[in-house]
Amino acid sequence: MMIPVRSMPETWGAVGSAVVTFIFFWDMFRRYCPPELRRYLEKCTTRLSGFLNPYIQISIHEYTGSHLRPHEAYNIVEAYLSVNSTDAKRLKAEMAKENDNKLMLSMDEYEKTTDEFNGVQVKWISGKVSPPPRTGSFSYYPEPDRRYYKLKFHKGYKKMITEAYLEHVITRGREIQARNRQRKLYTNGHSKSYWSHIVFEHPARFETLAMEPEKKEEIMDDLLTFTKSKDYYARIGKAWKRGYLLYGPPGTGKSTMIAAMANLLDYDVYDLELTSVKDNTELRKLLTETTAKSIIVIEDIDCSLDLTGQRKKKEEKPADEKTEKVEKRSSRKEKEESGSKVTLSGLLNFIDGLWSACAGERLIVFTTNYVDKLDPALTRRGRMDKHIELSYCKYEGFKVLAKNYLELEAHPLFQSVEELIQQVQITPADVAENLMPKSAKEGPEQCLRNLICTLEETKNKEITKCSEAKDTETNKDAAAPQEMHTM
């Protein structure tokens, strides 16, 4: 018996007519089938395909909404996959977002990679779609393609993947983003948009800070513990923030320490100039605009809160501190009543109340030269968690500065410095100034001699001041009985 064998053109012809027949019947069905039945059949088909396909797919698009806002989740996943797409073969390199100095690798379009979490394998797929054609307008610049990532996993692990795994991706992705980005120093008062920023590149580190080593260790420990305490703060029901009050004479390293803090924690810095803030509403807006992982700094809080429009010069020490304090209070009260300026209560309200509404780790740091001038409401415990005194330079501090500036760890002249530095009050800024070579000819020894000279001069000045003060005291004492006598 002969089996009829169809030629290629015959086969194609049969397939073609089957497709045409299917399209015809499908069209008839769509036109004349009652909508209820159609909906029911569509539901059944979706259910059937869901039943047959055991995988779940989650899409994360680059843009969201009709205004095409960038989707933060996409950037986080991109950062996560830049490190975790180990079996992807086609990668692309782009400049890291917010950092012009770093290349970031990510999966190229239509590439796949697998990731493992608690023994479960998931698949990441990258892709892109073309934007819909524009209607009504013409542009020479075509819209770019819209990229997306798809996460595919077995439906048996839905709970674990959508909860624990995605949380893991977000946490790791954010950490990678933080490592990649350039940190920023924000300042207010320059533009209408409130905060303007520049790249924050301050070389200060705790290691180069002149300070007793134990105190330094304690502060670093405190900061690092804070950054790891997300769960702890959540458990005790407290906002994840910490307040520091840095106080001490000018030139003792308060601002330098803030930079060292930011460098240690990889935080942005918001330098809040209170005198430029119009009122409490503006203050609230500024503070709620700050991002997580940041330090909000209010320098010279004693001057800033007395908002007379102009910041006092530090050198202008009040002739009569008491009168000044009273003036300050009354002027502050005026401002509070008129509501036209930032007030102490506005600031405190934010720290205590609104602050709690802002998620994410934030430090708030106040600095002052005169801690006893501050309103107790501002310094009470619970509001400022840690009070740190930065004081005059001691021998330990000098050794750090000598290492920084002269690359010296020991020198025969160190002994003279040690003896003198115990007897005088000199700020780390002044020590640093002396240790800086003034010309190319000045070597480390000359710098040390310059410092010794300054220390001796300061010591002599202090002795003269002391004896003058003693003389006036004795003169007063001597004059007193005479006056009494003449009465």
Ligand SMILES: Nc1ncnc2c1ncn2[C@@H]1O[C@H](COP(=O)(O)OP(=O)(O)OP(=O)(O)O)[C@@H](O)[C@H]1O
């Ligand atoms: N503890 C320190 N360790 C290292 N360098 C310091 C220290 N203190 C001051 N300096 C040096 O002195 C300079 C001035 O210090 P800084 O601006 O930090 O002082 P400050 O306490 O903030 O002063 P002010 O009260 O006037 O704001 C810094 O640039 C730094 O080089």
Ligand SMILES: [Mg+2]
């Ligand atoms: Mg300062």
